[in-house]
Amino acid sequence: MPESRYHTLADGRRIAFRLCAGSAPTLVFLPGYMSDMAGSKASAVFEWATARGQGCLLLDYSGCGESEGDFADGTLTRWCEEVVALAEARVDGQLVLIGSSMGGWLMLLAARELGTRVAALVGLAAAPDFTDWSFDAGQKAQLAAGGILRLDNPYGAEPTPVHPGFWADGQSRRLLDRPIEFEGPVRLLHGQADGDVPPEISLRLAAALRSQDVQVTLVKSGDHRLSRPQDIDLLLRAVAALT
Numbered sequence: 001m002p003e004s005r006y007h008t009l010a011d012g013r014r015i016a017f018r019l020c021a022g023s024a025p026t027l028v029f030l031p032g033y034m035s036d037m038a039g040s041k042a043s044a045v046f047e048w049a050t051a052r053g054q055g056c057l058l059l060d061y062s063g064c065g066e067s068e069g070d071f072a073d074g075t076l077t078r079w080c081e082e083v084v085a086l087a088e089a090r091v092d093g094q095l096v097l098i099g100s101s102m103g104g105w106l107m108l109l110a111a112r113e114l115g116t117r118v119a120a121l122v123g124l125a126a127a128p129d130f131t132d133w134s135f136d137a138g139q140k141a142q143l144a145a146g147g148i149l150r151l152d153n154p155y156g157a158e159p160t161p162v163h164p165g166f167w168a169d170g171q172s173r174r175l176l177d178r179p180i181e182f183e184g185p186v187r188l189l190h191g192q193a194d195g196d197v198p199p200e201i202s203l204r205l206a207a208a209l210r211s212q213d214v215q216v217t218l219v220k221s222g223d224h225r226l227s228r229p230q231d232i233d234l235l236l237r238a239v240a241a242l243t
Helices: 040-052 076-090 102-117 137-144 164-172 200-208 229-242
Strands: 005-008 014-020 023-030 054-059 095-100 118-124 149-151 160-162 186-191 214-219
Touching: 005 076, 014 040, 014 076, 023 040, 023 076, 023 102, 040 054, 040 095, 040 229, 054 076, 076 102, 076 164, 095 102, 095 229, 102 118, 118 229, 137 149, 137 164, 186 200, 186 229, 200 214, 214 229
Parallel strands: 023 054, 023 095, 095 118, 118 186, 186 214
Antiparallel strands: 005 014, 014 054, 149 160
């Protein structure tokens, strides 16, 4: 993997990224909540693209990974600005957005901003609108009152924080209750043993998308991360078929 570089936004935010120059469409991997570009799926996509001479962009959202900032300030709106700014400043031509979990929500928002530059979408356990369906009434009331949720984290020792600013912004960026105006091909991969994002969310997303070229692949025994070798192979085959 090459060393990280930094892109500075107009307001001074410095966003860490890795870029492999190559043929279009350029693959853009969007990590999940509290994830970063060092994850196994992002690394596999980058190495695969590099080996075949295809463009690939990885990034860490502000407050995550190697990027500067406070995670508590992070919102979908803020992170979408960063994705769009990097794509516009650092990449020419068509893009394929690949979104993991929350990154699957972010790819939909970024595709709306980037318009016809986005050739296709690939979602991995995509989690649009999770600020709505993943919290109960008591948790929503706590967030609405300005409290911070600290959720059990099956992937680490520390609890996962959810800040009220992120939650409120997410509630204002919900997508599944109306048509999503993307017309290109979409591939949605989802583990049937996903304990964080129900597979039904990918089915709801498929129904909401205007595109007529949408395929949902359910992976028996696949968990939320979809990071086993066979899961990553499935991802790479899905991407290859779109490029």
